[in-house]
Each structure stands twice: as C-alpha cells, then as structure tokens.
Amino acid sequence: MARAQYGAQAVVGLRGSLPNPFPRTIGPNAGKYLQEVIDSGLTCDMVGRFEKAFAQELGVKHCIATPGCTPALAVLAAAFGFAPGDEIIVSPITDYGTVQGLIRENYIPVFPDTAPGTVNMSAETIAPCISDRTRAILAVHKTGLVCDMDPINELAARHGIIVYEDACQAVFSRYKGRYAGTLALAAGFSFDSEKTLGSDVGGCVTTSDDGLAERLRFIGHSRGGEMIPHFGRAHTAPGYAHRMTQSTAAITLAQLEIIKPQVEKRDHMIRLLTRLLGQIPGIVPLPIPEYVEVYSCWMAGFSIAPGVFKCSGEQFADQLAKAGVSGAGQGKYYLMPAALSFLQEKAAKKVYPYSQPPASRSYHYSADSCPNARDFLEHFIRWSTFCEKYEEDHCELAAQLVAEVAERNRA
Ligand SMILES: Cc1ncc(COP(=O)(O)O)c(C=O)c1O
Numbered sequence: 001m002a003r004a005q006y007g008a009q010a011v012v013g014l015r016g017s018l019p020n021p022f023p024r025t026i027g028p029n030a031g032k033y034l035q036e037v038i039d040s041g042l043t044c045d046m047v048g049r050f051e052k053a054f055a056q057e058l059g060v061k062h063c064i065a066t067p068g069c070t071p072a073l074a075v076l077a078a079a080f081g082f083a084p085g086d087e088i089i090v091s092p093i094t095d096y097g098t099v100q101g102l103i104r105e106n107y108i109p110v111f112p113d114t115a116p117g118t119v120n121m122s123a124e125t126i127a128p129c130i131s132d133r134t135r136a137i138l139a140v141h142k143t144g145l146v147c148d149m150d151p152i153n154e155l156a157a158r159h160g161i162i163v164y165e166d167a168c169q170a171v172f173s174r175y176k177g178r179y180a181g182t183l184a185l186a187a188g189f190s191f192d193s194e195k196t197l198g199s200d201v202g203g204c205v206t207t208s209d210d211g212l213a214e215r216l217r218f219i220g221h222s223r224g225g226e227m228i229p230h231f232g233r234a235h236t237a238p239g240y241a242h243r244m245t246q247s248t249a250a251i252t253l254a255q256l257e258i259i260k261p262q263v264e265k266r267d268h269m270i271r272l273l274t275r276l277l278g279q280i281p282g283i284v285p286l287p288i289p290e291y292v293e294v295y296s297c298w299m300a301g302f303s304i305a306p307g308v309f310k311c312s313g314e315q316f317a318d319q320l321a322k323a324g325v326s327g328a329g330q331g332k333y334y335l336m337p338a339a340l341s342f343l344q345e346k347a348a349k350k351v352y353p354y355s356q357p358p359a360s361r362s363y364h365y366s367a368d369s370c371p372n373a374r375d376f377l378e379h380f381i382r383w384s385t386f387c388e389k390y391e392e393d394h395c396e397l398a399a400q401l402v403a404e405v406a407e408r409n410r411a
Pocket residue numbers: 067068069070071094095096097098140166168169189190191192202203
C-alpha cells in the first residue's frame with residue numbers, strides 16, 4: 001500500500017522550471033516568536049495572540065485555533081449537534097478533510113453537482129438536494145475561488161438551514177468586499193505547510209457568533225469538560241483536544257504578518273496566467289467570476305476542451321509535468337462521492353447511519369452522481385505548486401509549456 005503524503009513530503013523529487021512552494025517563505029518574526037514561547041517556559045499566550053490577530057485581519061469576532069482544518073471542521077460538526085442521519089450538503093469536489101467531521105458525527109453528506117465548467121457548487125445545483133433532513137450547507141471555495149455565496153445564503157435562509165464555509169484554499173480571497181470565511185455562520189481554515197498561509201499543521205475556525213464560539217472552545221479545546229465544584233472535570237459532551245500548539249501559533253502569527261501582499265501577488269499572477277492560457281486554442285482556464293475581487297489562488301489549473309487533443313487529460317498532464325510544470329497532474333481523487341469508497345460501501349449495505357432509522361431514505365455515492373464534476377475533472381489539469389514565488393516570467397513560461405504540449409497533441 002502506498003500511503004498518501006502531505007506537506008513538503010508530497011512534493012519531494014518534483015522537478016521543473018517553475019517555482020516550488022518549499023522551502024516556504026517564512027515571516028521574519030517567526031524566530032523571535034518561537035524564542036518567546038521557549039523563553040516563557042510555555043507560559044506565554046501565543047495561541048491567543050494569533051487568534052486575536054487573525055480575527056482582526058479577517059474582520060470577525062472570534063478565531064478558535066486548531067491543529068488543521070480537518071479538526072476545525074470536525075469541531076464545528078460536533079458543536080452543531082445535529083442528529084445522526086441528518087444531511088449536510090457539501091461541495092463534491094473537495095478534500096477528505098472537509099467531510100471527515102461529518103462522518104464522525106454520523107451525519108450524511110449529500111453531494112450536489114458542481115455548476116457546469118467550474119469547481120464549485122452553486123445555489124442552482126444545491127436547491128434540488130435540499131430535503132427535510134438537511135441541516136446545513138458546507139460550501140468549499142475550491143482552489144481559492146469563492147462560491148457565489150449570496151444566492152446560497154438566500155436559499156438556505158428560505159429553508160431555515162445553516163451555511164458555513166471551508167475556506168482552506170481561499171485565505172483572504174475577497175467576494176463583493178468581504179473575505180472568504182466571513183460569508184456565512186462560520187468557517188474552517190488550514191495553515192498546513194503547503195497552504196497559502198503556510199505554517200506547520202495548523203488551522204482554525206472563525207465566527208462572529210458568540211454562542212457558537214463558546215461552544216467550539218468547549219467542544220474543541222476543553223474536550224467537552226465542565227468544571228464542577230467539589231468534583232472537577234465532568235465531561236458533558238464528547239469533546240476533542242484539538243488545540244493549536246504555542247510553537248505553531250508563533251510561526252502562524254509570523255506568516256500572517258506577510259500574507260496580504262503575497263495574496264495580492266497570487267491574484268495578479270493567476271489573472272495573468274488565466275489571460276495567457278485563454279489565448280491557447282483548446283485550453284480553457286478556470287473561469288474567475290466577476291464577483292471574485294481577490295483570487296487567493298492556491299492551485300492553478302485549466303481544462304482541455306473535449307475532442308481538441310488526441311491524448312487524454314492524464315496524458316496531457318504527464319507530458320506537462322515532464323515539460324517542466326512542476327506538480328502538474330489531475331485531481332480526480334477530489335471527487336468525494338468517488339473517493340470515499342468506505343462510504344459507498346456503508347451506504348450500499350445500509351450500515352449505520354445509513355440504516356433506516358436514523359436515515360430516512362437510501363443513499364448512493366459514485367462518480368456518476370455528480371456528472372458535471374466527474375466530466376470537469378476528466379479534462380481538468382492542475383498544478384499544486386502554484387505559489388507566491390511566481391513572477392510574470394513564470395506565468396509566461398507556464399503558458400508557453402502548456403502551448404507546446406497542446407501543439408504536440410492537437411487532433
Ligand atoms: C478544501 C480543503 N478542506 C480541508 C482540508 C484539510 O485541511 P488540513 O490539512 O489543515 O486538515 C484541505 C487540505 O488540503 C482542503 O484543501
């Protein structure tokens with residue numbers, strides 16, 4: 001069995017002519033903040049300082065730091081306290097970390113299709129998936145492109161359901177004047193080493209809801225433990241110990257100090273790259289909707305138009321990687337209804353929570369349940385090494401390499 005690799009390990013051995021995010025650019029104050037943690041004998045509140053700074057930069061009331069976005073979303077799922085068998089509508093093209101917490105709470109993920117030609121779901125694709133068991137919509141801003149949140153929020157409000165965001169790939173992306181992660185009730189962020197705000201296996205939840213923030217700290221940091229006089233800790237909820245470490249907070253705080261110009265640069269470079277790729281016949285860059293003011297792009301990508309080339313998407317991506325676009329490949333594994341084979345099996349065998357009750361109907365997961373997303377990923381090529389080190393000549397080189405591979409394979 002080849003185990004999945006993450007962070008710097010995932011890009012070991014990648015060769016090419018384009019920049020690689022590793023070794024990461026680290027904020028100049030990281031060493032100073034780490035030293036403070038050490039000199040204080042672990043008594044300083046570096047986590048609190050990071051939480052306050054991130055909440056302030058984003059413009060929300062609360063930031064609850066966690067050791068990653070997978071735990072952040074798991075804590076949110078637990079804090080919501082829905083019933084087993086309740087349905088959560090989730091973007092079909094995403095990372096396992098988006099759904100892990102839902103599965104642990106025995107909620108049932110329901111995957112709408114993506115809007116045609118994009119990586120994200122929309123109010124139109126979500127609407128037919130709403131049922132009387134739907135409790136929440138979890139919108140993922142894939143690659144850093146923000147979902148069109150206003151219609152999603154309006155739809156949810158009409159049905160009395162919660163909306164929250166997975167803003168892992170979209171830190172400081174801006175939608176109609178507002179940052180990703182401030183567009184719904186709450187959001188999860190990742191500060192994993194490979195992410196845009198690359199730290200060291202960190203993350204957080206953000207929200208402006210005081211009650212939810214308190215509940216998140218209780219469930220996520222205090223392990224659901226309440227202090228009872230003359231007794232001590234009574235665990236009134238099955239909580240987690242998902243606290244960020246002081247040393248991670250030190251690095252993350254230093255990274256936060258340098259992130260905004262990096263995001264502006266990513267936005268500039270991805271728009272240039274999009275324009276250049278769009279000039280190559282048969283190459284369809286990922287569209288950037290007008291409502292996206294800042295595209296904090298974590299992953300660059302484009303589609304090959306069907307029928308234009310004599311090779312498959314996978315062959316095109318392989319040739320592109322060999323030509324020098326480091327990290328070029330396909331992301332078919334991001335199609336959650338196809339990638340979650342254990343869930344396919346549970347749903348097919350009607351194993352809890354797919355038994356009835358708590359489920360109120362049958363479920364089936366496969367690539368074919370989201371045909372837009374399936375077809376999109378069939379033709380989509382992305383590179384996971386797009387980063388703040390890109391300059392204009394790197395965009396020109398990337399587009400030139402794509403054009404060369406395109407010419408070689410034209411049908
Ligand atoms: C969209 C999305 N959600 C969740 C996660 C999980 O984040 P973490 O690795 O911080 O747990 C990732 C990580 O790649 C992601 O891309």
